[in-house]
Each structure stands twice: as C-alpha cells, then as structure tokens.
Amino acid sequence: MAESDTQPDTQPETRHGIGVSPGTAYGPVVQVAPPVRPPADEKAVDDEEAALADVRAAFESVAVSLEERATRVDDTAQQILKATALIARDKGLVKAAAKELAAGHGRAHSIENAVETYAAQFEALGGYFAERVADLRDVGSRAVAAVLGVPAPGVPPFSEPSVIVAEDLAPAETATLDRRLVVGIITEAGGRTSHTAILAAQMGIPAVVQLAGATEIAPGTPVALDGDTGEVTIAPDMELVTAQRERAARRAEALGRLSGPGRTSDGAEVALLANIGGVEDAVAAGAQDLEGVGLFRTEFVYLSAAKAPTVEEQTEIYRGVFAPFEGRRVVVRTLDAGADKPLKFADLGPEENPALGRRGLRLSAERPDLLDAQLEALAIAARETGADVRVMAPMVATAEEAAWFARRVRENGLPKAGVMIEVPGAALRAHHVLGEVDFGSLGTNDLAQYTMAADRMQGALSDLLDPWQPAVLDVVGLACDGAARVNRPIGVCGESAGDPLLALVLVGLGVSSLSMAPSKVPVVRLALSLHSVAECQAIAVAARSARTAVDALTAVREAARTELTDLL
Amino acid sequence: MATRTVTIASSVGLHARPAALFVEAASASGLDVEIAKPGEDPVDATSILGVMALGARHGEEVVLTADGDGADETLDSLVELLSRDLDAE
Numbered sequence: 001m002a003e004s005d006t007q008p009d010t011q012p013e014t015r016h017g018i019g020v021s022p023g024t025a026y027g028p029v030v031q032v033a034p035p036v037r038p039p040a041d042e043k044a045v046d047d048e049e050a051a052l053a054d055v056r057a058a059f060e061s062v063a064v065s066l067e068e069r070a071t072r073v074d075d076t077a078q079q080i081l082k083a084t085a086l087i088a089r090d091k092g093l094v095k096a097a098a099k100e101l102a103a104g105h106g107r108a109h110s111i112e113n114a115v116e117t118y119a120a121q122f123e124a125l126g127g128y129f130a131e132r133v134a135d136l137r138d139v140g141s142r143a144v145a146a147v148l149g150v151p152a153p154g155v156p157p158f159s160e161p162s163v164i165v166a167e168d169l170a171p172a173e174t175a176t177l178d179r180r181l182v183v184g185i186i187t188e189a190g191g192r193t194s195h196t197a198i199l200a201a202q203m204g205i206p207a208v209v210q211l212a213g214a215t216e217i218a219p220g221t222p223v224a225l226d227g228d229t230g231e232v233t234i235a236p237d238m239e240l241v242t243a244q245r246e247r248a249a250r251r252a253e254a255l256g257r258l259s260g261p262g263r264t265s266d267g268a269e270v271a272l273l274a275n276i277g278g279v280e281d282a283v284a285a286g287a288q289d290l291e292g293v294g295l296f297r298t299e300f301v302y303l304s305a306a307k308a309p310t311v312e313e314q315t316e317i318y319r320g321v322f323a324p325f326e327g328r329r330v331v332v333r334t335l336d337a338g339a340d341k342p343l344k345f346a347d348l349g350p351e352e353n354p355a356l357g358r359r360g361l362r363l364s365a366e367r368p369d370l371l372d373a374q375l376e377a378l379a380i381a382a383r384e385t386g387a388d389v390r391v392m393a394p395m396v397a398t399a400e401e402a403a404w405f406a407r408r409v410r411e412n413g414l415p416k417a418g419v420m421i422e423v424p425g426a427a428l429r430a431h432h433v434l435g436e437v438d439f440g441s442l443g444t445n446d447l448a449q450y451t452m453a454a455d456r457m458q459g460a461l462s463d464l465l466d467p468w469q470p471a472v473l474d475v476v477g478l479a480c481d482g483a484a485r486v487n488r489p490i491g492v493c494g495e496s497a498g499d500p501l502l503a504l505v506l507v508g509l510g511v512s513s514l515s516m517a518p519s520k521v522p523v524v525r526l527a528l529s530l531h532s533v534a535e536c537q538a539i540a541v542a543a544r545s546a547r548t549a550v551d552a553l554t555a556v557r558e559a560a561r562t563e564l565t566d567l568l
Numbered sequence: 569m570a571t572r573t574v575t576i577a578s579s580v581g582l583h584a585r586p587a588a589l590f591v592e593a594a595s596a597s598g599l600d601v602e603i604a605k606p607g608e609d610p611v612d613a614t615s616i617l618g619v620m621a622l623g624a625r626h627g628e629e630v631v632l633t634a635d636g637d638g639a640d641e642t643l644d645s646l647v648e649l650l651s652r653d654l655d656a657e
Binding site for chain 2 (some may be wrong): 082086087090092093118122132136279319320323404471
C-alpha cells in the first residue's frame with residue numbers, strides 16, 4: 001500500500017488498548033480533527049443583542065445539521081443524533097450563554113463556557129451521565145465553529161478504506177461514519193460503555209478504545225487492529241496482517257459455538273463471572289452469558305462523596321447492581337480505600353507506604369460504623385432483589401481478621417462471608433484464614449505486588465508483576481491447597497482469570513471460579529471446554545516447574561491444546 | 569398547580585434516551601412543566617440538559633409540577649412514561 005512506502009523507517013510496533021467491537025481491520029490512519037476552540041484573543045461583544053442572536057443561530061444550525069444527518073442513518077444512530085440535536089436546542093444552554101455574554105465574554109467563549117457549566121455537572125454525576133459529556137462538548141465545539149465561521153470539527157474527507165483515530169469520537173461522528181470506508185476505529189479515551197463502543201459494535205466496525213498515544217500516530221500510517229484482544233500494530237508487515245485476520249475469523253467461529261456455564265472437557269464446573277465497578281457495568285454484564293459477578297468493587301459509592309453515604313443511599317445503588325442478577329451470584333468486596341485513595345470522611349492521614357498501610361479491612365477496623373452501614377445496605381438490597389449476594393473483605397492478613405469480619409457479616413443478616421486472598425501471609429495460612437469464612441477469592445494483582453515486593457503503580461517493575469512469575473503461582477497454589485484442606489471454594493478475581501492460558505493453570509491449581517472483564521468470558525469458556533481437570537493439573541505443574549515467568553508461559557503454551565493456542 | 573411524585577423505572581436512570589423521550593413529551597404538552605428531586609430546586613422539564621443534570625437514577629423519586637389547562641392529564645402521561653423502563657424497550 002502506498003502509505004507504507006512513504007514510511008519506510010517506521011518499525012512495526014504493537015500496543016494494547018481495550019477491544020470493544022470484534023473483528024480485525026487494516027488500513028491507513030485518518031486522524032479526526034480535534035474540537036474547535038475559541039480564539040485566545042476573542043474580543044468582548046459590543047452589541048449583546050446581536051451577539052446573542054448569533055449564538056442562538058449557531059446552536060440552531062448545529063441542531064439542524066444533526067437532524068439532517070439523522071435522516072440518513074439507521075435507527076440507533078438516529079436516536080443518538082436526535083438526542084444530541086435536543087441538546088443543541090436546549091433553552092438552558094442559550095440562557096447560560098446569554099449570561100456569559102452579559103459578563104463581557106465573546107461569542108465563542110460564551111458558548112464554550114455555557115457548555116462547560118453543564119459538562120462539570122455531568123462529570124460530577126459520574127457513570128453514564130459523565131459519558132454524555134462527549135455529546136455535549138461536541139455540540140459546543142460545532143457551535144463554536146459555526147459562530148466563528150470555520151469548518152466543523154470531525155472526520156476529514158477521505159476516499160480510501162481507513163482506520164479512524166480520535167481522542168474520543170462524538171456520537172454524531174460515529175453514527176455518520178461511512179461503513180464502506182471505515183474499516184476500523186481507535187480512540188485514545190472512551191470506555192466500554194462509550195458511544196464509540198456501542199455504535200461500533202452495532203455497525204460491525206472493529207474498534208479499540210483507550211489506546212495510549214493513538215492521536216499521535218501520523219495520518220496515513222498503516223495500522224492493524226484486533227477488536228477482540230485490543231491489540232493494535234502500527235506499520236505491521238503483511239504477514240502479520242494476514243495471520244491476524246485468519247486467526248480472528250477462526251476465533252469468532254470457535255467462540256460462537258459455545259455458551260452457558262463454564263465447564264472443563266470432563267464436566268467439572270468452573271463459574272465464569274464478571275468484575276464490575278458500578279450500576280452501568282452491572283446492567284451491561286447482567287445481559288451477558290455469564291454466571292454472575294465475582295468482584296463488585298464498591299469504592300465508587302464512597303470516593304466522590306463528601307460525607308459517608310447513608311444506608312438508604314447505598315441500598316439504592318446496590319439494588320441497581322443486584323437487580324440484573326436475580327438468581328445469580330454477586331460477590332461484593334467491601335470498601336477498599338486507603339491513603340492512596342483517601343475518603344473525605346474517613347481520612348486516617350497520609351502514610352509513607354499506603355499499599356502497606358491502613359487500607360481495606362484495616363480501615364474498616366478503625367471505622368466499623370462504615371462497614372456496618374455498608375453491610376446493612378447490602379443485606380436490604382439482597383433481600384429485595386433475590387440476587388445470591390456474598391460479601392468479602394479486602395486486605396485480610398490473619399485468621400482473627402477473617403473471623404471478625406465474618407461475625408459482622410452474619411450479624412447484619414448476610415448468609416455468606418468470604419475474604420480476599422491478596423496478602424501472601426493469608427495465602428500461606430489459607431487453611432486457618434478460610435476456615436473462619438465460607439469462601440476465598442484470590443486478588444492476583446495485589447498478591448503479585450506483595451509477593452514480589454513490587455509497586456503496582458511503578459511501570460518500570462512490570463516484569464516483576466507478571467502474573468506468570470513462578471513465585472506468584474506458588475503462592476496461589478499454596479492458597480488453593482489450604483482452601484482444599486478446609487473444604488472451602490476459592491476463586492480468582494484478578495486480571496489473571498481473564499487470560500485463557502492462565503485460567504487453565506488456575507483451575508489446575510484448584511480454583512473453582514474465575515472473575516474477569518465480561519468481554520474475556522467467551523475465550524476463557526473455550527479454553528476450559530478444551531481441557532480436562534487432569535490436563536489443567538498437568539499444565540499447572542508445567543507452569544510451576546518453570547524457572548522464569550517467560551519459561552512458565554512457554555511451557556503452558558506448549559502443554560495446552562493447539563485448538564486453543566492457534567486462536568490466541 | 570398539579571403535582572405528581574414518581575419513581576424512575578429506567579434501569580440506567582433519567583439520561584440519554586429516557587431523558588430525550590421525557591423532554592420531548594414535556595415540550596409537546598406546551599405547558600410549563602418542571603421536574604425536581606424531592607426538596608431540591610425544580611428545573612425546566614423541556615431542557616434536556618437540566619433534566620440530565622438532575623442525575624435522577626433508577627429507583628429515585630422525582631416530583632413533577634405543571635400549570636394550566638390539561639396539567640393533570642399531561643402529568644399523568646409523563647408519570648406513565650417515567651414508570652416504564654425506557655431503556656429496555
């Protein structure tokens with residue numbers, strides 16, 4: 001392709017984002033024009049009336065062009081464009097802009113300030129509301145362009161099948177992309193529930209979000225992307241492109257053949273669960289083919305709050321999370337805050353080593369009132385929704401802590417208490433720690449951090465944090481042995497659980513549930529279906545026999561069935 | 569002045585599509601309709617930004633008020649709208 005000839009020096013480089021729309025794509029990059037900003041030297045207006053009329057006309061022209069585009073797209077895109085047009089027609093926006101004009105700002109600045117007033121409110125609300133900020137800013141940027149008389153921001157004209165790259169795509173842009181010319185989408189920002197993700201999936205365009213440095217890729221550079229794995233290769237050679245394409249097709253076919261609960265080839269049950277962080281995640285995961293939630297992180301309930309959330313406020317949120325899982329399990333992790341993510345209402349002061357400080361259950365021990373309020377709310381919501389709610393504590397190190405937590409859970413009327421196994425001390429003494437509770441859940445990210453004494457936030461130490469480190473696998477194995485001695489189920493809720501090869505190792509070590517990003521469930525289901533428990537045990541032995549993390553991965557790749565490894 | 573209290577049924581709260589449908593219905597009535605969380609300042613129900621900025625989530629109550637001819641009928645139809653899970657339809 002012509003673009004690769006003009007970039008002979010570009011070496012292939014592979015990066016990882018989050019795959020949000022399956023399939024592979026290859027093509028030159030088209031960078032989306034960034035939003036239009038008001039000029040720094042914009043003059044204040046002299047005729048406020050006339051300026052307001054201009055601002056009104058600018059918003060109106062944006063609304064009209066959005067509605068005009070809405071007539072040319074399918075239903076879903078149409079609803080989004082119409083909703084965005086409603087924003088452009090909002091009286092509140094014009095009123096806010098009028099105030100800005102009166103305060104002496106220029107036309108473009110008044111528009112932008114008005115938009116930002118609302119954007120700040122949406123961002124403070126978080127979740128779904130915060131994701132609407134992209135729609136709002138898109139309206140603002142288009143209105144600024146209109147009032148300045150410059151071309152609208154967005155996708156520049158192009159005629160060759162291309163990969164569209166942007167900081168984040170506004171709905172108006174995503175919805176009106178030409179399916180024949182857009183072979184793939186990459187954004188630097190965005191999330192699993194952003195418009196880009198939803199629309200790309202509906203339009204069948206492979207997409208990757210949260211790719212670091214995406215907007216710095218030079219226009220015209222060829223890229224290959226895999227919307228399942230999130231892998232993006234800049235300036236790939238054609239062999240890689242072909243291999244990636246064939247592999248993705250075979251993978252889609254293999255994954256499509258399977259559904260239902262996780263099972264090994266000889267029928268042993270391994271629950272496939274989702275990691276979630278809020279109501280919107282719960283709604284999305286609840287609609288998918290999985291057996292429940294293995295890790296519900298409850299921090300979001302607290303982190304933005306100025307004062308401790310009441311039992312009623314919490315009950316409301318938990319109800320929303322549990323409702324999609326009636327009859328299915330939801331494992332809730334109680335508040336996991338510490339000096340690195342302090343709470344305004346429970347700040348125990350700065351610490352030299354927050355990861356080793358008063359966090360997790362240690363904070364709950366200082367502030368049992370917070371824990372009791374959370375457990376009470378969880379119990380009410382559990383009763384009302386019919387979800388199989390199980391509660392576990394983070395950062396448990398000893399059997400006494402486990403017993404203390406279990407007693408509080410039961411006193412609050414919740415039937416099942418468990419603990420996270422993320423402290424090596426708790427893993428080594430799992431038979432005593434888990435003897436006090438009903439189940440254990442391995443947090444492999446923290447367990448690796450504490451086992452290898454390597455800060456998770458320190459990127460330069462990522463080799464030490466590799467979940468394939470044999471020492472980490474040993475600690476996991478010891479925890480599983482301890483759980484088996486006291487006949488308690490133990491699961492994994494770290495990132496390892498979503499890696500199909502590591503999942504085999506974990507099952508071989510004795511794990512009976514795997515909790516992961518919901519998008520990883522199908523490939524893990526496939527991996528399990530191709531191996532018996534005895535094969536998983538042999539694979540685990542191979543991994544633990546390795547001398548290094550790289551050797552462990554290589555050994556498992558060789559020991560696993562080629563029907564699986566050919567697809568990865 | 570007519571008043572109604574209703575619980576938001578939409579599983580994702582009053583945002584995006586549910587908010588757009590609500591605002592369209594309120595605008596179509598031609599009346600001055602306001603929406604508020606109990607005890608908080610009301611906002612114009614024909615402003616999608618105002619309605620979304622309420623941040624009304626699933627299961628939360630909101631208070632609707634309207635003035636003029638047909639206020640009761642308008643509010644009844646808006647209550648009916650908010651009592652459905654608009655995102656699931």
